[in-house]
Amino acid sequence: MSEPPLPVEVFTAEIPMARPFSHAAHVRRTSRSVLVRCTLAGATGWGEGAPRTYVTGESLDSTVHTLLHTRLPELDGVFDGSFHTGVRALAGLDLPAALGTRAHPAPAAACALEMALLDAWCRAHSRDAADAVAAVGGDLLRPEPRVPVSTLVVDSSRTPAELLGTLSAEARSRLTHVKVKGLPDPEATRELVLLVRKYISPSRTTVSVDANGAWSPTQALRAAALLVGTVDWLEEPTRPRDWATLRRVQREAGCPVMLDESAVVPADLDDAVGHAAASYVNVRVSKCGGPLASLRMLRRARTLGLRAQLGVQVAEVGPLWAAGRLLAARVGGLVAVESGRQDEWFAQDLTVPPYRIDRTHHRAEPLPGPGFGLTPSPRLLRLHACWAGRRDSPLATGKGASPRTRRPEGPNRASA
Known part of the structure; x- marks a missing residue:
């Protein structure tokens, strides 16, 4: 060889x-x-x-x-x-x-x-x-693989009634995390979160809001004040690496911050922790450089005391979704896992085998290989x-x- x-x-x-x-x-x-x-x-x-x-x-x-x-x-x-x-x-x-x-x-x-x-x-x-x-995973990995329950993501292309309201009672009861994509207006975002919460159990399902870095510092602080106690964390509430504002969101508003666009390489995590600007990080395979590079990111997060979500890039079409499932099943201690919605976005199968997910149990089984399978x-x-x-x-x-x-x-x- x-x-x-x-x-x-x-x-x-x-x-x-x-x-x-x-x-x-x-x-x-x-x-x-x-x-x-x-x-x-x-x-x-x-x-x-x-x-x-x-x-x-x-x-x-x-x-x-x-x-x-x-x-x-x-x-x-x-x-x-x-x-x-x-x-x-x-x-x-x-x-x-x-x-x-x-x-x-x-x-x-x-x-x-x-x-x-x-x-x-x-x-x-x-x-x-x-x-x-x-x-190479070491102590990041579970003793035995386990398929986690996937996050349901609510974006502004559909209302909570259209997405959550059409799920069966069993499917809603099995949700462990719902991510709400933020709207341009913090007040409207809070109203959206309250609508989402009507469909889920507060004892079983955590909720986050992801602003994708679109809010100004003033809007981010306003949103944190409106959402504290209503969401479990705010993901990327203002422009990437605005450590001062992210620190204020956590310290003054009391709303935990999850990094996404702000955290591409492990050094970003060191910067965030040095500024007391984050409690969580969203690790995405493409954003972080690959599955092995994502393990490096996850290891650094754990060393620094940050909890991690395993996310996806929207509309992954090929090997990426298989790599995400693999890591989700093997890495322990994740607060949430995303699996994408390729079954809704694309009319035809793009891979062999095709994308499949159990929407009742919110489970995305990893592929058996060889390689990524x-x-x-x-x-x-x-x-x-x-x-x-x-x-x-x-x-x-x-x-x-x-x-x-x-x-x-x-x-x-x-x-x-």
Whole structure:
């Protein structure tokens, strides 16, 4: 298993959503992901990154350019040894900083590459990606895997009556957390939360509000004063890394803060704790640079005394949702877990096997492998994917294809 990695291919995927997903900072009507395919030790692996400019500053085009043209650290020897040696070596790399800088990392690009390499390495050894997580997860992991109950997210595209009111009594009773996407107005947000609370049990279900960094400092403090005691935490209530305002939300208003856009790399958590500006962090696989990078983030959070939620990027279309399920089943102590709503947003199956979730019990079972256990579907690759380029020496030289996109046909056509 000592052969060097073979070329990396990069694809873009843009897919119209059946209904929009709306919150105070953005309305999303189309999914946008970057897919990476690579071959390692004779096996093919797939990865996905979901660049969001309002989250990490990365766009679809910038992520493609990064993957095709940025010089990476030498990986000679990383995949020369045993399965566990290769996993630990990959986990030790800081790919978000390598693909960007420490000040301006590129986590979505890093996530797509890390996942493709890890998927291929696991498949080459006929191993489940859960074995890779076990190799580096340490005391973050549960003694035995357990599928948690998924969060229900209320966005402004539907009313609480349309979303919660149509659930069966059993489905509502099984909810453990509801996240309400904040509205531009704090008073209207409070009214929305009160409507949500009519449908759930206060003893069984926690509630949070996510403003996605859209409120001004004044609005954030007003919202915290209105919502304290009504929600369990406020997620990203003002612009990212406004530590002074976040501290005031916690200290003066008494409302716990969950970081999201403010926390991309572990150093962000150190800054937040140093300013007493957070109690929780939302760890998302693409935002944090991949599943192994997310474990680093979770470990730093636990060391600093921050509790964690495992979130998702809206409209993940491929390997990302499988990676999220894997971590959710293995990592212990999470306050909430998100699983997405791909079954509602997309009319066709985008992966093999397709996205599935039990909406009565709010359970998203992890896939059994090998690797992350899925590939992009022929339909996704034929109808929605554009080949963006190929990197013939992807891990050392920094030379890539010219930036362009086209449908994957002929010798470069993608296949599952």
